[in-house]
Amino acid sequence: MNSTMKTKVVIAGGGTAGWLTAYTLVTRLGGLLDITLVESDQIGTVGVGEATIPTLRTFHRLIGIDEQEFMQATQATFKLGIMFDNWGQQGDSYVHSFGEIGQRSWMVEFHEFWMEAQAQGFGGSLEDYCLELKAAKANKFATQVGKKALNFAYHMDATAYAQYLRQKSEAAGVKRIEGRIDGVQLDSDSGNISQLILDDGAQIGGDVFIDCTGFRALLIGEHLGVEFEDWSHWLAADRAIAVQTQATESPPPYTRSIAHPAGWQWRIPLQSRVGNGIVYSSRYLSDDEALHTLTSNLTGQPTSEPRQLGFKTGRRHKSWHKNCIAIGLSSGFLEPLESTSIHLVTTALLRLMKLFPFAGKSVLLAERFNQETQLELETIRDFVILHYHLTQRDDSQFWRDYRNMPVPESLSHRMAIFSENAYVWPDDVALFRVDSWVQVMMGQGLMPAQHHGASRMLNADGLKQQLMALKHMNDKILAQLPSHADFIQQYCPAPNG
Ligand SMILES: Cc1cc2nc3c(=O)[nH]c(=O)nc-3n(C[C@H](O)[C@H](O)[C@H](O)COP(=O)(O)OP(=O)(O)OC[C@H]3O[C@@H](n4cnc5c(N)ncnc54)[C@H](O)[C@@H]3O)c2cc1C
Known part of the structure; x- marks a missing residue:
C-alpha cells in the first residue's frame, strides 16, 4: 500500500452493520480512505434490530449523529430498560433497567x-x-431533570435507521454499488481478497474488505473458510418470527420480554407502531405453534405479514482474517434478549478504527481484534x-x-x-x-x-x-x-x- 494513497475499503452488505460501518469510517477516517459499499436489493436486509442499549448514544456522539434528527428519522422512542415477564416463574415480572441502584x-x-x-x-x-x-x-x-441525567437507549425502526445512515454516508462521500456479489478473487500469494465479482461481471478491488453480509458471512465464511463456533448447546433458540402491529397505547419507555412455555416474545414500542417477535428453538416448538403463540399475544392489529427468520447462535473463530473484517451478523450472533447486536457492531468499529491496518501488516492487529471480540461475545x-x-x-x-x-x-x-x-x-x-x-x-x-x-x-x-x-x-x-x-x-x- 502506498502511504500517500488512500486505503481502498470495500464494504460488502448494506444492512445496519454495513451502513453504520460506512458512516463511521467516512466521518472519522474519511480523509484517509476511499470507501465503496456493495449491497443487493434482491437479497435485502434482516430488517429487525430495533432495541438498543445506552452505549449507542456515546457512539452516535462520536460520529456526530444528532439525537433529535436521528429519532425523528427512525420513529424512535426512549428505552430505560427491559421488563422481563414470566422468566423466574410464570406470573412474575422484573425490570433490568439502565439506571444505577442507590x-x-x-x-x-x-x-x-x-x-x-x-x-x-x-x-x-x-x-x-x-x-x-x-x-x-x-x-x-426526560433526558435530564436539573442536574440528574437519566441513562437511556432507544427503540427505532431498523429499516429507517439503515436508510438514514445510507443517506448521510452517501452525502459524506461513500460510493454505493447496487449488485449481487457472486464471487471473490483471492491473491494467490497472500490469500487476501483482491476483488469482489458482481453478478454483472463488475470487479470491485480493494485493500481492506469488510464483511457485513449478515448471517451468510459471504466473505469471511464462504470464501475465506473461517469456521463458526456453535453455541446452540447453551442457547437453543434458532428461529424467530417478526410482525409489526398498530400501537394501542402510548409507547412505554422500555422493551418487553415475555417468556412463553418454549421461547419468548419481544414487544418494542416505536412512535408509530409496535415491533413484535417470538424467539424460539425448533427443537422444542414448531413454526406453526410459534406463530400461534405470537399472534395470540399481540396487543394491536398486525400491519405486516409475519416474517420467519432462522439463525445460528455462536461466533466466527476469527472476525478478522487476512484483509477481511467481519462486522455484524457475519461475525456472530447472540439472540436479542439483551439487545446487544448493534452494540457489538459499534464496539467492532471502535476496535477497527484503533487497529486499522494502514501499514498493510495486519497479523498482530487481527490477533488483538479477535481476542477482544471473543471476550466480549463470551461475556x-x-x-x-x-x-x-x-x-x-x-x-x-x-x-x-x-x-x-x-x-x-x-x-x-x-x-x-x-x-x-x-x-x-x-x-x-x-x-x-x-x-x-x-x-x-x-x-x-x-x-x-x-x-x-x-x-x-x-x-x-x-x-x-x-x-x-x-x-x-x-x-x-x-x-x-x-x-x-x-x-x-x-x-x-x-x-x-
Ligand atoms: C430476530 C432478531 C432480532 C433482533 N433484534 C435485535 C435488537 O433488538 N437489537 C439489536 O441490537 N440487534 C438485534 N438483532 C440483530 C440486528 O438485526 C443486526 O445486528 C443488525 O441488523 C445488523 O445486521 P447486518 O447488517 O449484519 O445484516 P443484514 O441486515 O442481514 O444485512 C446484510 C446485507 O448484506 C447484503 N448481502 C448479503 N449477501 C449479499 C450478496 N451476495 N451480494 C450483495 N449484498 C449482499 C444484503 O443485501 C444486506 O444489505 C436481531 C436479530 C434477529 C435475527
Missing part, C-alpha cells in the same frame, strides 16, 4: 446495604432506589444464558432443560459467589455493570445467603435515614418527569408518529 460505594455494593436493611425489617423494594426503573414503570421520561453469552438457566419454571421440557443444563464455568462461578456472599463485579468488557447482574439475578429469584459484614457498621437508624433520603430524592425527580409520550412530542416527534 449509591455507589467502593467496598460494599448498594444491594448489600439493602439486604442488611431487609434483615432488620425495613428498606422496601430494591426497585425504589433506581430512578430509571421507577420512571419506566410510571411511563415517564454477553454468559449474561444471556443466565436468564434462561436461572429459572424456577417447571412447566415445559424447554425450561426444565435450561434449569438443568451445565453452564460455562465463568457463569457458574459468578452465580456461586453471588449465591453465597452477594458479591458481584462488573464484567471484563465493562458492558454489564454490577447493577445489571444484580437486577437479573435477584429478579429471577437468586437471593444471596449472606452479604458483606461492613453493611452492619452503620447503625439501624443511620441506614434507615440514608435509604429514606435516596428514595425521597428519586420520588422528587419522578414527580417532575413528563410522560414519555409528552416528552417525545416536544423533543423528537416523527412526521408520521
Whole structure:
C-alpha cells in the first residue's frame, strides 16, 4: 500500500452493520480512505434490530449523529430498560433497567446495604432506589431533570435507521454499488481478497474488505473458510418470527420480554407502531405453534405479514482474517434478549478504527481484534444464558432443560459467589455493570445467603435515614418527569408518529 494513497475499503452488505460501518469510517477516517459499499436489493436486509442499549448514544456522539434528527428519522422512542415477564416463574415480572441502584460505594455494593436493611425489617423494594426503573414503570421520561441525567437507549425502526445512515454516508462521500456479489478473487500469494465479482461481471478491488453480509458471512465464511463456533448447546433458540402491529397505547419507555412455555416474545414500542417477535428453538416448538403463540399475544392489529427468520447462535473463530473484517451478523450472533447486536457492531468499529491496518501488516492487529471480540461475545453469552438457566419454571421440557443444563464455568462461578456472599463485579468488557447482574439475578429469584459484614457498621437508624433520603430524592425527580409520550412530542416527534 502506498502511504500517500488512500486505503481502498470495500464494504460488502448494506444492512445496519454495513451502513453504520460506512458512516463511521467516512466521518472519522474519511480523509484517509476511499470507501465503496456493495449491497443487493434482491437479497435485502434482516430488517429487525430495533432495541438498543445506552452505549449507542456515546457512539452516535462520536460520529456526530444528532439525537433529535436521528429519532425523528427512525420513529424512535426512549428505552430505560427491559421488563422481563414470566422468566423466574410464570406470573412474575422484573425490570433490568439502565439506571444505577442507590449509591455507589467502593467496598460494599448498594444491594448489600439493602439486604442488611431487609434483615432488620425495613428498606422496601430494591426497585425504589433506581430512578430509571421507577420512571419506566410510571411511563415517564426526560433526558435530564436539573442536574440528574437519566441513562437511556432507544427503540427505532431498523429499516429507517439503515436508510438514514445510507443517506448521510452517501452525502459524506461513500460510493454505493447496487449488485449481487457472486464471487471473490483471492491473491494467490497472500490469500487476501483482491476483488469482489458482481453478478454483472463488475470487479470491485480493494485493500481492506469488510464483511457485513449478515448471517451468510459471504466473505469471511464462504470464501475465506473461517469456521463458526456453535453455541446452540447453551442457547437453543434458532428461529424467530417478526410482525409489526398498530400501537394501542402510548409507547412505554422500555422493551418487553415475555417468556412463553418454549421461547419468548419481544414487544418494542416505536412512535408509530409496535415491533413484535417470538424467539424460539425448533427443537422444542414448531413454526406453526410459534406463530400461534405470537399472534395470540399481540396487543394491536398486525400491519405486516409475519416474517420467519432462522439463525445460528455462536461466533466466527476469527472476525478478522487476512484483509477481511467481519462486522455484524457475519461475525456472530447472540439472540436479542439483551439487545446487544448493534452494540457489538459499534464496539467492532471502535476496535477497527484503533487497529486499522494502514501499514498493510495486519497479523498482530487481527490477533488483538479477535481476542477482544471473543471476550466480549463470551461475556454477553454468559449474561444471556443466565436468564434462561436461572429459572424456577417447571412447566415445559424447554425450561426444565435450561434449569438443568451445565453452564460455562465463568457463569457458574459468578452465580456461586453471588449465591453465597452477594458479591458481584462488573464484567471484563465493562458492558454489564454490577447493577445489571444484580437486577437479573435477584429478579429471577437468586437471593444471596449472606452479604458483606461492613453493611452492619452503620447503625439501624443511620441506614434507615440514608435509604429514606435516596428514595425521597428519586420520588422528587419522578414527580417532575413528563410522560414519555409528552416528552417525545416536544423533543423528537416523527412526521408520521
Ligand atoms: C430476530 C432478531 C432480532 C433482533 N433484534 C435485535 C435488537 O433488538 N437489537 C439489536 O441490537 N440487534 C438485534 N438483532 C440483530 C440486528 O438485526 C443486526 O445486528 C443488525 O441488523 C445488523 O445486521 P447486518 O447488517 O449484519 O445484516 P443484514 O441486515 O442481514 O444485512 C446484510 C446485507 O448484506 C447484503 N448481502 C448479503 N449477501 C449479499 C450478496 N451476495 N451480494 C450483495 N449484498 C449482499 C444484503 O443485501 C444486506 O444489505 C436481531 C436479530 C434477529 C435475527
